Every structure is written in structure tokens, then in C-alpha cells.
Amino acid sequence: MGIFENNLQALALKDRELAIKLQTYIPKSVPELVRENNFYNLKYKDTYLHNRENPLLEAQSIFAGTTNEPVSIHFIYGLGLGYLFQVASLNSKGTVILYEPDLDLLKTVFNLVDFSKDLIKPNVFLTDDFNKASEAVYKKSGVKNFPFMISLPSQSRMNPEEFESVVRKLKSNVGSYFLDLKYTKEKFYPNLVMLLYNIPNLMNEIPLLRVKDSYKGKTAVIVSAGPTLDRNIETLKKYRDRYVLFVVGTALKTLVRNDIKPDFVCIIESFNSSRQLEGVDLSDTYFITEPYSHGAMRRFNFKKTFSHISANTPVNHFWADLCGENIEEYWSKGTVSYTAMNSARILGCSRITLVGQDLAYIEGQCYSKDSVYKDLVCSFNKEENKWEITAKDFDKFAESLSPSPDPEIRANAAKNRLANLNRSLYYVKGIKGDMIPTESVYAAFVKPLSEFANHFNDREYINTSLVGAQIDGFENMSLEDALEDAAPIDSKEISVEFSFDNEKIKAALKTKYEELKSGLKLVEEGQKLVKSLNNDIKRYRNPGEEVLKSFRKLVANYISLSGEFSNKSKMFDFMTAAEKIDLDYEMKMTKVLNIQSIQRISNMISDYYEKAVYRFTVVEKFIKRVIE
16 A cells, blocks of 8 residues: 555544545645755745754754643644654654644645554544544543644744634633533532432422423523623613513622513522522512522522523433433533523524623623622733732622621632632633633633524524624624514413422432442442552552552552443542542553552542542432432
8 A cells, every 4th residue: 555545544543534535635736845954845835834954853842842741632733744743643642633624735745654653543633623623632631731732833824814713712622621621620529419409499490491482583682790781771671571581690680770670580500699689579580590500599489490401511411310301402501691592592582682791801890880790890900011800899899709797708709709810811802803801711601602603593693792702603783773673572471381200200319329329339348458558558668569469459449430330320420520530630640650659549549439438428418308
């Protein structure tokens, strides 16, 4: 076989679709192969792709500037003649992801250089599709490792706009991945506990899909607490009879103070955000929330409560298994305005209009003047030469943030919130084309909102901010223009008869409880293995055969629990996910097995077992509460 056939055969093992595409592709423009200073180079689009003196040294220098650990992700943009790709393939201790969207270049180089030995490596991926590259990054990302993007200098010179676009998209995706991973680490166990606590209430909550298309063809307005909400209050009043009003919790009191009654309040937080609801008459308002959201919100007197059972939230799959609901249509991305938007879609609204969805700090203002976060301002600190978020009235901000009666706890919560906001200051493209300051979390929300509009493109999407972040897929227009032709809505009442089979739910929970209990035997066995290993370490004081034998038994027990048993018992997985992330990272990063590293990993596994035992007692309490 020739060079091209070797490459295609190796590529087909991982991406058959791309291999077939390259086989039949006819290049429109062929790069010129040149030889200078005993090195081959490519001239393409009037640009030499590699250093003309020493392209190999250039590639080695670029790769040497990266972090190279077993968890590293080396994201290469642009193949060139393959110098950088092959240096990375040869030296990377982690993962190499090559993204080359130019099929003219890809096919030409596949005919010139044999990459087959690189392509068959398990840690090497090549694609022409950014979404596939992004998916590969996501699979390899962790809380402590993110991709290191590297490319040849010529890549940015040839097409600077495309280069900046790739950088921007990769940053946005990484921000989104971080949120997902952070959620896994911090929220799996607390959300499981809260869901179990909520089950007696969940049995009486109506899954939103059970009232699908209740407002078919109507206009929805989704109100968030961004600064431009204040500018739209009078228009919201003027056309109040023409739209179904969804409001996120942080914007509720702004509307109430202006005598605007929402049809739906959406809150999905797992922490106690009942301050957002206190003092408001909610008896004529519907509530949309998640199964895992904090139980305190369920104590308020809503007209009816509907469950939005987000399909991308693992703990919701646990609830879906118990109650038998199909949850595929419940799309979510961790932001309540996204949940409200999907709720409006499920309910059949054909025009979805965003108000106060600025996703940026406008004219120094972070939130609407009546929102719970109204005291926050974003201003440029000339002394520090940077943008900074501060609270105009720190005590008021602390009080609005935390329901605790202890002023010190409130102050610490406020300080932590401000520190997190300032650490995550970011910049996004504004509607007017300029770059405007925002929070990295809000920057990460721009892409999901845009993707939602592009995916569910059978309806109209309008953003009324006009000064905030640009959300592609949404038409930018004033709220007046968005609502003036909307038809009045005669009734917004939702009539539905629905109830769960409570006995069936309890029986399913009993089964999962018994399944969970069976894992305790493995945990107890593991704790004995920890003691045995510690005794061997004290006895031998070196990583000899007896110590290594005990260590291998302990690791095998841990892998059995964190792998096979966790896949079987989702409750156990939720209970131990945070420790597993840290442990797996530590084990991958451990290069030498000595007494210190063995003891360190043993201590972490021991902590994993102890937390599993403690959390079992907590989970058991709530399960028995439901069953008994």
C-alpha cells in the first residue's frame, strides 16, 4: 500500500466517515511542496506553513512550551506538513487532538507523509470537524486539566479571523465543560440527598410534558434580572395581556414592585434561595422547578408546581427510573433562563422573547435595580488597571444573599461571592460588535442559548437587550416591536388531571436501596485492606513485594467499587463522584510508586470509603422516610 492508503486505513479505525470523505475528495487548491535547508516545507495561500530555517526545531520549541503530564490535552489546530503533530504524537504523555478543517491541505499531506503509526495510537485523534474535536476534548477534560491549544504561527497569519474564531469557540466550550465537571464534583451528592428529601413532594408535582402545548402558538416573555429589565417595565405593563410571562427567581421582586404578576416562576437552584420568594403572594402563580432543587421553595403557596426533569442532569435520571417518566425533551444547561426558555417551548409558545438577558455588565450595572443583587456594580479600577465588581452597600448585599441570622456567615457568603465574580470576569462580543465585561459563567451561557434557537428553529426567538451580549439565532429588537403585533390571550389556566403511582415509586426505591446496601460489603472489605496495607507499610517500610501486593488488592477493590458497582448503583456513584475525580487524577499523575505515593493514594482511598459509609447513613434516612 502507498502512503495515502496507509493513512486512510489507520484513520478509518477512529473516524471512518472522514476516511471515506478524504478518499473521494478532489482538492480545489494544492499546497506547493518545497525543500529548503535540507527540510521540506509547504507553501499555501502565499504563506510558508513552517519555519524556513528549521521546521522541526520550530515544532519542538512549540511543544516544549506546553505542560506535558498524563492528564494533559494537547489540542493542535492545523496539520501543516505534520512536524508539530508528529512531535506531539511522539512525546505527549496525555492526549493529542488534531483539528484540521482544510480538506485540500489534509488530502495533500496525507499523500506526502505517513502518519499511520501516529494515528493508531490510543491517545491520538484527528478530525476536520470542530464539534468532534470539541467532543474529544470534553471526554478527556477533568476538573484539574484543560486543553493546551498549540498551532504554527502561520495558522493565525493565513486566516486571522478563523483562528480567533477557533480560539473563542474552544474557550467557550472549555468554560462549559468546567461548569459540567464542577457540577459533578460539587453537586452530585447534595442533589441526590435533596431529591430523596423532595420525593414526598415530587409525588404530587406534575411533569411539565403532561401539559405540553397548553399555550400553542402564543407569545412567551422570559424575564431575567439583567440591567435592561428596568428599561422594559412600562412596555411589560402595556402589553401584559398579550404574552405568557416566565420570570426567574432573581427578577421576581422587580416585577412585583411594579405590579406585574408573572404566570410562572422558575427556580432550579439546589441551594436555599427562598429569599427570592419571601413576601410575595404566589397563590395565582405556577412554579417550574427541578426535582433536585432546594426543598424550602416547595413550602410556598403556588397555584401548581410543575417538574422540569432536565435530561442532562444525572440525578434526574434516577428520579425518572423511579417514576417512569420520559425526560428526553427536558433540555437544560444549568441556567434558569434556559430552563424557562425550554419550558416555554414545551408549552407550545411560538415566539420566545428574552427580557433582561444581557449576559453582561451594562453601564456599570450588574443586575436590575430591584433585583436581589441590585447592590453590585462593575467599574474600572484605575489603580489596579482592571474591571472590578463591588457592592455599593455590602451589608445589604450580604443580607440579600444569605438567609442566615448570623452576620458573620452572611458577610463571608458575600465576600466569597464577590471574590468568585471578580475571579471570573470575562469579555464577550456585544450586540453592537464591541467587547463588553461579564462573568465567565454568563459568557458560557451565550453558546447554549444560541444552539437552542438553532436546534428548535420552528419558532421565533427575540432578544430585547440591545446593549448586552450578542446571542446568535435571536433577532435583536425592542420589546415594543416584539409585542405590538401579539394577539391577546383569553385564558392562561392549565387544567390537568395527573397523579403518580406512589406504591410503584416506593417499590422501585426499595429495590435501589437494597442494591446500594450490597455495596457496603465491598466498602467494608476495602477498609480491611487499608488496615492491612498500613500494617505492611509499618512492618516493611519500603515498597517491596508484600507492600505492593497489599496495594494492588486495595486498588482492585477501589476500581471494582468506583467502576463496576458505581455503574450498577447510581446512588453510590452520586455519593462518591467527587472523591473519585480527585482519586483518579492522583493515580494518573503518580509516576513513581514509593512509600510516600502508596501512602498518599491509600489515604485517599480510605477517605473514599469513610465518606461512602457516612453518606450511606444520610441517604438511608431519607429513603426510609419515603418508604415508611
